Amino acid sequence: MGAAGATRAETEVDKTEMSNAATTGTQPAPESVRAAQGRPAKTLEARGVNLFYGDFHAVEDVTMTVAPNKVTALIGSSGCGKTTFLRSLNRMHELNASARVEGEISLDGQDIYGPKVDPVQVRRLVGMVFQSPNPFPTMSIYDNVAAGLNLNAGRVKKSEKDAIVERSLRGAHLWNEVKDRLDKPGSSLSGGQQQRLCIARAIAVEPEVLLMDEPCSALDPVATLAIEDLIGELKSKFTIAIVTHNMQQASRASDITAFFNLEETGKPGRLVEIGPTEKIFTSPSQQATEDYVSGRFG
Amino acid sequence: MPGGIRVEYQEELDRLEASALGGLDLVTAAVSRTLEAIEHQDVELAQIVVADDDRIDGRYLEVHQALITLLATQSPVATDLRLISALLHVLKNVERMGDQCVNICKMIPLTGNEPPADQEMVKLILSMGSQSKTLISQAKRAFEGRDIELAQDLVRQDDVVDNLNRECFRLALEIGDDADKREWAMTMLLGARAIERIADNAVDIGEQVAFVVTGLFREFEDASHPSA
Numbered sequence: 001m002g003a004a005g006a007t008r009a010e011t012e013v014d015k016t017e018m019s020n021a022a023t024t025g026t027q028p029a030p031e032s033v034r035a036a037q038g039r040p041a042k043t044l045e046a047r048g049v050n051l052f053y054g055d056f057h058a059v060e061d062v063t064m065t066v067a068p069n070k071v072t073a074l075i076g077s078s079g080c081g082k083t084t085f086l087r088s089l090n091r092m093h094e095l096n097a098s099a100r101v102e103g104e105i106s107l108d109g110q111d112i113y114g115p116k117v118d119p120v121q122v123r124r125l126v127g128m129v130f131q132s133p134n135p136f137p138t139m140s141i142y143d144n145v146a147a148g149l150n151l152n153a154g155r156v157k158k159s160e161k162d163a164i165v166e167r168s169l170r171g172a173h174l175w176n177e178v179k180d181r182l183d184k185p186g187s188s189l190s191g192g193q194q195q196r197l198c199i200a201r202a203i204a205v206e207p208e209v210l211l212m213d214e215p216c217s218a219l220d221p222v223a224t225l226a227i228e229d230l231i232g233e234l235k236s237k238f239t240i241a242i243v244t245h246n247m248q249q250a251s252r253a254s255d256i257t258a259f260f261n262l263e264e265t266g267k268p269g270r271l272v273e274i275g276p277t278e279k280i281f282t283s284p285s286q287q288a289t290e291d292y293v294s295g296r297f298g
Numbered sequence: 299m300p301g302g303i304r305v306e307y308q309e310e311l312d313r314l315e316a317s318a319l320g321g322l323d324l325v326t327a328a329v330s331r332t333l334e335a336i337e338h339q340d341v342e343l344a345q346i347v348v349a350d351d352d353r354i355d356g357r358y359l360e361v362h363q364a365l366i367t368l369l370a371t372q373s374p375v376a377t378d379l380r381l382i383s384a385l386l387h388v389l390k391n392v393e394r395m396g397d398q399c400v401n402i403c404k405m406i407p408l409t410g411n412e413p414p415a416d417q418e419m420v421k422l423i424l425s426m427g428s429q430s431k432t433l434i435s436q437a438k439r440a441f442e443g444r445d446i447e448l449a450q451d452l453v454r455q456d457d458v459v460d461n462l463n464r465e466c467f468r469l470a471l472e473i474g475d476d477a478d479k480r481e482w483a484m485t486m487l488l489g490a491r492a493i494e495r496i497a498d499n500a501v502d503i504g505e506q507v508a509f510v511v512t513g514l515f516r517e518f519e520d521a522s523h524p525s526a
Contacts, residue, residue: 248373281375283513290376295304 041068041239042108042208044089044126049103050268051084051093058084060268062103064258066209071231071240073250073277076260077292081269082243085260086211089241090126091119107208124148127207131214133194135186135201142182144197145169148205164204171237172200173230192223199230203238210234212242216249228253247293251281259289307372311381314364318385321357321392322438322503326431328354328399329496333427335406336489337420339413344403354396358389365389380513384506388441391499395434398492398499405485414479419469419486426462426493429455433500440507449504453518459497466490 044066051059059081066072066089074082087093088101091112105112112122135144145165149156156164165182169175174196178189186197195215202210212231216224231240231253244250250257258274273286284290291297328347335344365382368374374382433455440449467490470483501518509515 247375251375282379284376293375294378295307297303 047104052100054098057268062271068239070255072256073254074243080260082260126209127202129212132218137187140183144186168200168204172196209239325395332399341407344406347403358393384510395496402489430497437500437503449507452501452504463494
């Protein structure tokens with residue numbers, strides 16, 4: 001998913017990144033038909049991961065699995081490294097010039113930081129949805145969804161592209177709302193619709209994993225619940241990791257919860273506890289987790 | 299951990315715990331009066347117990363509503379959530395124990411002003427009641443102290459009540475041919491049974507203590523699958 005990932009407005013990651021994706025042209029065209037009901041997704045595994053910005057040690061020694069066809073929520077107070085860790089999972093962390101990664105991150109056993117691995121390809125397999133919806137504002141709704149296809153898959157027949165756009169919009173619960181105005185600009189949609197458009201764009205290239213960084217923090221409660229429902233459905237096809245500050249969202253929308261924390265400001269963030277969401281929210285094993293989920297600090 | 303966040307919520311939860319457990323003190327008072335009414339065939343005192351049960355029911359309603367409000371507004375999780383769940387159970391136990399006292403006190407007038415009481419059986423029932431009060435206060439202390447061992451010990455204390463109850467039954471069987479006396483004994487057996495249930499409710503509270511501490515619910519004793 002070079003598209004949504006690499007064009008994040010805030011970081012000004014630009015089109016050269018995307019054109020690289022287009023020119024590499026190594027990716028096969030997405031299968032035109034994927035099994036409608038569920039498919040086994042891939043497992044992301046982090047082993048002994050340390051993340052740095054220059055001298056600053058942001059994340060220390062994280063070993064965890066993002067299980068396939070499950071939603072894994074990463075929670076923790078601001079600055080605990082959860083977003084940094086998420087960004088390392090599709091090699092977006094390294095887009096920051098001073099950033100460094102140590103340790104191993106693999107997708108179904110394959111090291112995504114291996115010397116011959118193309119980061120753009122990694123980002124196609126491991127898609128990202130951001131905090132504030134970032135559709136290409138002047139592009140049509142249709143072209144927004146097709147953007148990743150155009151860049152990643154080389155030539156795709158119009159009829160095939162139509163099918164993928166429709167399927168992706170349906171998959172993102174947006175089709176019925178936009179099917180009669182696919183040529184309107186992406187910016188004409190509401191915030192919640194724009195976020196679903198970004199999800200449609202992310203799933204159009206059929207990634208294995210979807211990473212979501214606070215996908216609902218800019219949305220109202222109804223739009224938030226719509227996205228949460230959508231996340232619940234998407235896990236039948238994808239492996240999903242979501243960073244959220246909203247504890248209720250983590251408890252509602254995730255199967256597994258990972259709690260990150262830092263001992264004090266300036267120290268690196270660490271993974272304190274990971275387990276079934278139900279356990280984390282009813283009887284966590286660590287006092288720090290208990291204090292955080294109960295709202296006693298953070 | 300810094301205690302500066304959610305102070306009011308914490309205080310409210312503490313207050314509700316004290317209030318729910320305070321319900322056990324109301325029950326203890328009701329049991330004491332009930333026993334006195336049995337001992338002296340005091341119909342008036344029995345009527346007071348029946349009327350006073352409104353206070354126990356009131357405590358139930360008030361704390362129950364406040365706990366539901368906490369659930370709705372504060373999204374409690376982890377230990378807080380387990381505590382609130384346990385307190386809802388405890389309230390129900392308190393309410394049930396109060397009702398058992400009412401059941402007994404409603405029977406007292408039925409036996410007449412000068413019933414053909416068997417003093418041995420009365421003594422047994424008073425012992426059961428006194429032992430039940432021990433269980434109630436022990437359950438309260440176990441809850442307050444989150445003391446699983448003390449909670450678990452309620453099973454042993456409850457065995458004493460169960461044995462006394464069986465003894466009552468035996469006495470009732472052997473009470474003789476006099477019809478009035480047999481009727482009195484039957485009524486008293488129902489009273490003994492009610493006291494036995496009060497003690498069981500205290501054991502249930504002990505199980506909630508274990509749940510709050512460990513996050514796992516298990517029955518201390520499973521009546522439908524008793525161990526050997």
